Amino acid sequence: MTQNILKLLLTIVVAATASVQASQIHVSLSGDDKNPGSKVKPVRTLKAARDKVRVLRAEGEKGDVRVMIHAGVYHLDETLILSNEDSAPQGAKTIYRAATDEKVVLSGGKMVDGWRRLETAPDYLPAVAHGKVWVAELPWVTPETRFHALMLDGGFMPRARGEVPSIRNREKVPKNGHINYLNLMKYRFEFAYDEGLRDWPNLEDIELFKQPTRLWLVNYIPLGEVDTEKKEARLSVPATYTIGKGGFIENAIDFLDEPGEWVLNTREKKLYYWPKADHPEPGILATVLDEVIRVEGVSDASLGGEKEKPVRGIVFKGLTFSHADRQRIEPDDIGIQHDWDMWDKDNGLIRFRSAKDCIVRECAFIDSGSDGVRMDLFCQGITVTHSRFDNLGGVGVLLSGYGPGLKDVNHSNVISENIITRTGQLFWHSPAIFISQSGKNLIRKNHIHELGYTGIVVSGVRRRLYARLFGEDQYLKKWYFPEGTREVMNGFRWDEIELKDGIHEWSSFEPFAHARGNIIEYNEVHDCMKILHDGNAIYLSANGDGNIVRHNVLYNHPHGAHLRTYDDSHGAIISGNLVFANQSDMGIQIKGLNVATNNILVNGILTTGGAGNTCDPETIMQRNVLYHTLSREEPGFFHSLPMLDGSLDSNLYWHVDLKIGEAKFACQQSDKSPNRDKHSLLADPLFANMEKGDFSFAEGSPAERLGIESFPADFLNQVAPERDPFIARFLENHRHLVLPEEGYVISKGRSQKKL
Numbered sequence: 001m002t003q004n005i006l007k008l009l010l011t012i013v014v015a016a017t018a019s020v021q022a023s024q025i026h027v028s029l030s031g032d033d034k035n036p037g038s039k040v041k042p043v044r045t046l047k048a049a050r051d052k053v054r055v056l057r058a059e060g061e062k063g064d065v066r067v068m069i070h071a072g073v074y075h076l077d078e079t080l081i082l083s084n085e086d087s088a089p090q091g092a093k094t095i096y097r098a099a100t101d102e103k104v105v106l107s108g109g110k111m112v113d114g115w116r117r118l119e120t121a122p123d124y125l126p127a128v129a130h131g132k133v134w135v136a137e138l139p140w141v142t143p144e145t146r147f148h149a150l151m152l153d154g155g156f157m158p159r160a161r162g163e164v165p166s167i168r169n170r171e172k173v174p175k176n177g178h179i180n181y182l183n184l185m186k187y188r189f190e191f192a193y194d195e196g197l198r199d200w201p202n203l204e205d206i207e208l209f210k211q212p213t214r215l216w217l218v219n220y221i222p223l224g225e226v227d228t229e230k231k232e233a234r235l236s237v238p239a240t241y242t243i244g245k246g247g248f249i250e251n252a253i254d255f256l257d258e259p260g261e262w263v264l265n266t267r268e269k270k271l272y273y274w275p276k277a278d279h280p281e282p283g284i285l286a287t288v289l290d291e292v293i294r295v296e297g298v299s300d301a302s303l304g305g306e307k308e309k310p311v312r313g314i315v316f317k318g319l320t321f322s323h324a325d326r327q328r329i330e331p332d333d334i335g336i337q338h339d340w341d342m343w344d345k346d347n348g349l350i351r352f353r354s355a356k357d358c359i360v361r362e363c364a365f366i367d368s369g370s371d372g373v374r375m376d377l378f379c380q381g382i383t384v385t386h387s388r389f390d391n392l393g394g395v396g397v398l399l400s401g402y403g404p405g406l407k408d409v410n411h412s413n414v415i416s417e418n419i420i421t422r423t424g425q426l427f428w429h430s431p432a433i434f435i436s437q438s439g440k441n442l443i444r445k446n447h448i449h450e451l452g453y454t455g456i457v458v459s460g461v462r463r464r465l466y467a468r469l470f471g472e473d474q475y476l477k478k479w480y481f482p483e484g485t486r487e488v489m490n491g492f493r494w495d496e497i498e499l500k501d502g503i504h505e506w507s508s509f510e511p512f513a514h515a516r517g518n519i520i521e522y523n524e525v526h527d528c529m530k531i532l533h534d535g536n537a538i539y540l541s542a543n544g545d546g547n548i549v550r551h552n553v554l555y556n557h558p559h560g561a562h563l564r565t566y567d568d569s570h571g572a573i574i575s576g577n578l579v580f581a582n583q584s585d586m587g588i589q590i591k592g593l594n595v596a597t598n599n600i601l602v603n604g605i606l607t608t609g610g611a612g613n614t615c616d617p618e619t620i621m622q623r624n625v626l627y628h629t630l631s632r633e634e635p636g637f638f639h640s641l642p643m644l645d646g647s648l649d650s651n652l653y654w655h656v657d658l659k660i661g662e663a664k665f666a667c668q669q670s671d672k673s674p675n676r677d678k679h680s681l682l683a684d685p686l687f688a689n690m691e692k693g694d695f696s697f698a699e700g701s702p703a704e705r706l707g708i709e710s711f712p713a714d715f716l717n718q719v720a721p722e723r724d725p726f727i728a729r730f731l732e733n734h735r736h737l738v739l740p741e742e743g744y745v746i747s748k749g750r751s752q753k754k755l
Helices: 002-022 046-058 463-469 506-512 658-666 702-706 726-733
Strands: 024-027 065-069 072-075 080-082 094-098 104-107 109-111 134-137 150-152 161-163 188-190 207-210 219-227 232-235 248-250 262-265 270-273 285-287 291-296 314-317 320-322 348-356 359-361 364-368 373-380 383-385 388-392 397-400 414-416 419-421 433-436 442-444 447-449 456-459 519-521 524-526 536-541 548-550 553-555 561-565 570-575 578-580 586-590 593-597 600-602 605-608 620-622 625-628 652-655 687-689 694-697
Touching (some): 046 065, 046 080, 320 348, 348 364, 506 570, 561 570
Parallel strands (some): 072 104, 291 348, 314 359, 320 364, 414 442, 419 447, 433 456, 442 519, 447 524, 456 536, 524 553, 570 593, 586 605, 625 652
Antiparallel strands (some): 188 232, 262 270
């Protein structure tokens, strides 16, 4: 009997040991895919590891499985796809992680070598480059597999570029203003005789880079044809807006005229390069893959989604992802707001597409041509946390659901405690976090900085884009978009849309605006808007109801508003934010029908906007503190608020120079708005200790009389990632954000002047 029990226990121990061993598969660059995947005998590739996980699951493994990846740079030849076959069972995870304390890089790039110096200069190579250019043969390159970025030591190497300053539209809008002519103005243009455009044999490799008559984006668009006799050219796909003047031609041998530049010719299968040294540097990488890893289940675009089957339970931990290609615009693309990105597009270092309950933790997304992490279509319960995003050509994190209609399946995701910097290195307009038609997400404690444009975007689809439903109604007729517009139009689910309350009511549109119920809190956003204009640190547009933007710290933005609700924004609450408007004075700008309350604006003003739709008269802008230390020309503490009367009230205003403060305060009221700021005060808010980052109210603060809630004394300790706290930067580098200009003396008086 005892022997039988011992045998049984031994069997259990052996089985348990086997299970523990089976739960780990090891990957090493010194391994072999024929190996079993043990620590002693690892496999070499992620694909082989994935296949072994599939075998384990098929054999009945119900627990966690860990793919332990050992140190090194893994250059993937093709995108690693994790499908429903890779889903973890309920309650379990499949974890792809770096082995403990080991640096692992998963790269979509391909090393370029085999360089030789060009002895004979190609036709049209500028004379200054003769004898200095090297060439590499790339037999694997085709017009379908061309790359758009070349990298060295983590930096983007510049493509050859020539300025075409006199580009002008080929088409003219007739006097009747027929809208379809606007599309022709996105395709065709004229150029002058001396600007170097020609009918290149590899025309499909040549791109126009420019801002298409708007301040908020750039386009890279391939040329379609060039007629040198007529001095006319046509793009292969339309620009986002009319072409306008100026631009740059990129990737033509004619403009290879400076050290460091390169040109790819896919017809010749050659890469030309003028090195800064005597010969090409080692380690040059071509960005070959559009995606490094895709987690993709079964998608079902039908409203019921009965066939939808998301991949579940995939975890990535401690890995670095790099070197995916730069996005390119193609004829069938559908843009999301202003073409800041493309809908359901295969670009990104990790792309989730029909996925649920997955985690990205302690990873790095760096040195890549396009997006970091994408969540397309059905994505729920996905968490991206404690990760770093740096030096990306596109967006840091994108959440993009379905276009206008009733299918709402991109929601309930978490983006928290990340450091996101230098996104938009190629597409300058790319935000750090872009939420498009996605709701109920938590965006919390991220540190976002050093961007060419906006920090965080929450957007849906503006009402003007529903134009085909308006008939001859004049309400938005002037905003009609022409047929063929890339932005959103082909993403509408027209059969699901019925404007039950008419075209003038927000309630008609809100059911189709899925960017609703998001919470954006405790983020630090600074140094945005460093290249483009007409943007913001945090920006809401055409969003659904219930978004909350609270307890964020915003500063050091040279242009635009720090926090803006814009075209067709509705039902948002902007509360408890701390804004240091030390460069641009636009603190909070409200359009649509929203609430801005209990915010502190240091040197910032309250404002509304005039383009598109305006601020609803019922908008509430109350119980905010505006504390000024600068002698700016703006006459009051607000700008352009003609539609607001009693809904702008109970605010606390102060300027450290009392005479300036009194002059500004006198501007708050107008004959047309007798109830504006009726109960507001001009008084020192008595912050406890601003210089040390304490914006709570000291005893006796007039803020209490107005019902303004005090910030916690340790508020700045709660902002930004715990490993990257804001308070340390504030104390060391940013006291100047709250100190007055030279010559001012902060008043210690208790003046409480009321309108």
